[in-house]
Amino acid sequence: MTSVKTLESRLSRTTLHDSHGPTTYTTTLNCNGSNGKLKSSGLATSTHHSQRSSVTSNNASSNKENLGSFSGGTVRNPLLKYALHNTTGGVSATRGSQMPPPSSPNLHKAGASSAPHGYLSSHDVVNAQTDAHRSSGSNSSPPITALVYQPEVQAHRQYSLDSFEIGRKLGKGKFGKVYCARDKATGYVCALKVMEKKELIHFKVEKQFRREIEIQSNLRHPNILRLYGHFHDSSRVFLILEYAGQGEMFKVLRKKGRFSDILASQYICQIASALSYLHKKHIIHRDLKPENLLIGLDGEVKLSDFGWSVHTPSSRRTTMCGTLDYLPPEMVEAKDHDYKVDLWALGVLTYEFLVGNPPFEEPAHKATYKRISKVDLKIPPFVSVEAADLIRRLLQHQPERRYPLDQIPDHPWIVKNRPLWATSSGGQRGSS
Numbered sequence: 352m353t354s355v356k357t358l359e360s361r362l363s364r365t366t367l368h369d370s371h372g373p374t375t376y377t378t379t380l381n382c383n384g385s386n387g388k389l390k391s392s393g394l395a396t397s398t399h400h401s402q403r404s405s406v407t408s409n410n411a412s413s414n415k416e417n418l419g420s421f422s423g424g425t426v427r428n429p430l431l432k433y434a435l436h437n438t439t440g441g442v443s444a445t446r447g448s449q450m451p452p453p454s455s456p457n458l459h460k461a462g463a464s465s466a467p468h469g470y471l472s473s474h475d476v477v478n479a480q481t482d483a484h485r486s487s488g489s490n491s492s493p494p495i496t497a498l499v500y501q502p503e504v505q506a507h508r509q510y511s512l513d514s515f516e517i518g519r520k521l522g523k524g525k526f527g528k529v530y531c532a533r534d535k536a537t538g539y540v541c542a543l544k545v546m547e548k549k550e551l552i553h554f555k556v557e558k559q560f561r562r563e564i565e566i567q568s569n570l571r572h573p574n575i576l577r578l579y580g581h582f583h584d585s586s587r588v589f590l591i592l593e594y595a596g597q598g599e600m601f602k603v604l605r606k607k608g609r610f611s612d613i614l615a616s617q618y619i620c621q622i623a624s625a626l627s628y629l630h631k632k633h634i635i636h637r638d639l640k641p642e643n644l645l646i647g648l649d650g651e652v653k654l655s656d657f658g659w660s661v662h663t664p665s666s667r668r669t670t671m672c673g674t675l676d677y678l679p680p681e682m683v684e685a686k687d688h689d690y691k692v693d694l695w696a697l698g699v700l701t702y703e704f705l706v707g708n709p710p711f712e713e714p715a716h717k718a719t720y721k722r723i724s725k726v727d728l729k730i731p732p733f734v735s736v737e738a739a740d741l742i743r744r745l746l747q748h749q750p751e752r753r754y755p756l757d758q759i760p761d762h763p764w765i766v767k768n769r770p771l772w773a774t775s776s777g778g779q780r781g782s783s
């Protein structure tokens with residue numbers, strides 16, 4: 352059992368990270384550049400950049416097993432194949448507002464009619480998403496929709512860094528960098544996450560990392576980021592990930608301040624659907640927060656970062672994990688926890704989407720714990736009655752009293768807003 356005191360001492364190891372800069376949507380993918388940059392420069396020292404304190408686990412393995420034993424190299428699943436379905440006619444309208452970079456093919460030319468096989472190059476995909484994002488404003492539909500995943504047999508294909516053209520850097524995490532990349536053989540665009548083996552070993556996260564790969568590679572849900580495969584070289588491990596064209600939820604939320612009922616309800620319904628899928632597979636995510644949500648090109652939520660996920664039941668059930676603001680009372684009180692921690696986190700997330708900050712946030716960790724433990728919940732009056740009701744039903748101290756995920760699509764807040772989703776930019780309805 353972990354006492355609050357122990358938790359405090361763990362938190363002293365918590366890194367408060369520098370804040371993200373303003374959202375920028377670079378128009379150039381630079382996929383034409385060689386991947387020599389990545390090869391020659393290697394990886395910079397890991398930089399902590401998350402925005403909020405995280406509670407880290409002391410259970411991290413001290414196992415120094417060499418990551419060279421990764422069985423990477425085989426991609427069991429095909430990469431994304433992108434197709435342009437410009438049914439709205441919005442592309443030409445938005446292209447007029449932006450100059451394509453000189454080397455970038457014109458989007459019209461690259462569309463379904465003229466691009467080879469009707470698929471876009473990564474240049475086009477990024478330019479398309481950039482335009483889509485820029486033009487979407489707060490509530491309008493992105494003009495470019497429907498990136499189609501087309502199953503194709505790529506099983507047993509061996510990947511290496513040479514298989515990809517490396518594009519612009521999408522971001523940097525604790526243990527590496529993420530690049531937009533294009534599979535040279537097929538033209539498929541993906542996100543390539545590159546991590547130094549020695550850093551994974553140094554920070555004793557190999558076990559956590561292996562679990563993340565094992566869990567994520569077996570998941571198939573429209574609101575869960577796909578992990579298509581992995582490979583490694585002598586010093587680095589590479590994850591081939593689904594490309595989330597609209598980037599990080601956290602940045603979007605910070606930029607907007609807070610979301611409308613329409614957008615938030617859509618996101619929450621999609622996330623509930625993803626969590627329900629995970630729970631049916633006996634997986635607890637345990638680290639739900641805006642930083643771990645990406646947004647696909649259609650504006651749909653992509654749940655990512657399975658570093659803290661576990662199969663349940665598990666001997667690791669008392670592991671402290673997750674972000675401080677999203678910890679449920681049972682974890683703060685060092686009790687055993689189960690999949691209902693994700694329900695609590697969904698309540699916190701609903702609040703943060705609608706208010707702009709998490710509900711129990713305090714400058715001092717101890718004060719936050721106290722508020723979580725007492726469920727000291729103050730919902731501002733601008734939050735709709737229906738949303739407040741769902742937040743209260745999820746933020747129940749007793750885990751068994753938390754609102755079940757499968758009822759969320761029928762909750763009055765969702766029912767009221769669902770008819771309006773079609774006109775918002777939040778993307779598709781999560782499959783339930």
Ligand SMILES: Nc1ncnc2c1ncn2[C@@H]1O[C@H](COP(=O)(O)OP(=O)(O)OP(=O)(O)O)[C@@H](O)[C@H]1O
Nearest residue numbers: 521522523524525526527529542592593594595599
């Ligand atoms: N699949 C993706 N599609 C688009 N952008 C991505 C993708 N994966 C990561 N990114 C971008 O790269 C950044 C770094 O991702 P990464 O997963 O390494 O770090 P992180 O999300 O901060 O997680 P961690 O806390 O594990 O380091 C993200 O914040 C996001 O902006």
